[in-house]
Amino acid sequence: MSRPFVDLPQARALTALLSLAIGCGDAGAGLSEGESETSESGEAELSAGTSESAGEASSDEGGSGSAGGSVVQLELDAVQYAIDWETPGPVAGEGLAFDLVTDLGYEVAIDEAFLTTRGMTLLSCDGGDALAAPLSAGLEFEPRSDGAQTDPTSVYHGYVEDLSAPAEAEFGVQSFDATTTCGVHFVLGQAPATALNMPNEPDMLSRSLWLTGRFRGPGADAWTDFSIDINHADGLITAWDEAEVTLSGAGSVARVVIVRDLSRAFDGLELDEATQMDLDIGVLHNLAVTARVRVEDPV
Numbered sequence: 001m002s003r004p005f006v007d008l009p010q011a012r013a014l015t016a017l018l019s020l021a022i023g024c025g026d027a028g029a030g031l032s033e034g035e036s037e038t039s040e041s042g043e044a045e046l047s048a049g050t051s052e053s054a055g056e057a058s059s060d061e062g063g064s065g066s067a068g069g070s071v072v073q074l075e076l077d078a079v080q081y082a083i084d085w086e087t088p089g090p091v092a093g094e095g096l097a098f099d100l101v102t103d104l105g106y107e108v109a110i111d112e113a114f115l116t117t118r119g120m121t122l123l124s125c126d127g128g129d130a131l132a133a134p135l136s137a138g139l140e141f142e143p144r145s146d147g148a149q150t151d152p153t154s155v156y157h158g159y160v161e162d163l164s165a166p167a168e169a170e171f172g173v174q175s176f177d178a179t180t181t182c183g184v185h186f187v188l189g190q191a192p193a194t195a196l197n198m199p200n201e202p203d204m205l206s207r208s209l210w211l212t213g214r215f216r217g218p219g220a221d222a223w224t225d226f227s228i229d230i231n232h233a234d235g236l237i238t239a240w241d242e243a244e245v246t247l248s249g250a251g252s253v254a255r256v257v258i259v260r261d262l263s264r265a266f267d268g269l270e271l272d273e274a275t276q277m278d279l280d281i282g283v284l285h286n287l288a289v290t291a292r293v294r295v296e297d298p299v
Contacts, residue, residue, distance in 0.1 A: 086262070104271075117159045213227075243295050256294070
C-alpha cells in the first residue's frame with residue numbers, strides 16, 4: 001500500500017496561489033463557509049517559507065518539483081505538448097464513468113467526471129538555476145490582461161477531458177527562438193472559452209474539475225454520495241532529469257507528454273472524514289502531482 005501523500009494545508013496554499021496567478025478567480029470559490037480561511041492561512045504559511053516549499057508540494061511519487069537547477073538541458077526551438085493516462089487504469093463499470101479502490105481501501109464509483117488541463121510551458125535554463133523558484137518561473141506562461149502572451153513556449157488554450165474515456169490527446173504546438181530548456185510546467189485549471197473538446201453537458205466553462213459519484217469505506221455497506229465542482233488550479237513542475245527523455249540527440253523539436261494516473265486520484269484521502277474542501281483540493285492535487293513526463297521525438 002502506498003503511503004498517503006496529500007499534504008492538504010500545502011495543497012490548499014499552492015491552489016490559492018495558482019488560482020489567483022492564472023486568473024481562476026477566488027481560490028475559495030465554491031467552498032463552504034470557513035474553509036476559505038484555511039486556504040488563506042495556508043497561503044501565508046507557504047509564502048513565509050523557502051522557495052522550495054512550492055516544489056515540495058509536487059515532490060511525491062510520480063511528481064517532481066525539483067528546487068535545484070536541472071542537470072539535463074535540451075536546446076529546443078519547438079515543442080509538441082500532449083496529455084495521456086497511465087494504463088491500465090480504472091475501467092468503467094456498468095453505468096459508471098469508472099470505479100476504483102483507493103490506497104486506503106475505499107471503494108469509489110464515479111458516475112461522470114471531467115477535467116481541464118489549462119496550459120503548459122517550458123522552463124528555460126537562463127541563469128543556470130531555472131527551477132529555484134518554481135511558482136514564479138512556472139506561472140509566467142499565462143497571458144497578461146491585455147491578451148499578450150508572456151512566454152513563447154506556452155500553450156494555454158485549455159483542453160477538457162471526459163474521464164469516462166481517458167485517452168492520449170494532442171494539446172498544442174509552439175515554435176520559438178532556440179532556447180536551452182530545463183523542464184516543463186503544466187497546470188490544471190479553469191476551462192476558458194477557447195478550450196478544446198468542451199462537452200455540451202456539464203458546462204465546463206471556468207471549471208477545472210467536475211464529477212459526481214459515491215464512496216464507501218472498508219467493510220461498509222452504505223454508500224455516501226459526493227460531488228466536486230471547482231475552478232481551482234494545481235500543477236506540476238518537472239525537471240528534465242526527472243522525466244523520461246528519449247529524444248534523439250540531434251532533435252531541436254520535442255514532444256512533451258504529461259502522463260496522469262487516474263487510479264490515484266483519491267489516494268491518501270480519508271473519505272469518511274474529508275470536508276468538501278479536502279475532496280476538492282485533494283483530488284485535483286493528486287491528479288497533478290502523481291503525473292510523470294515523457295520527452296520524445298515529435299510525431
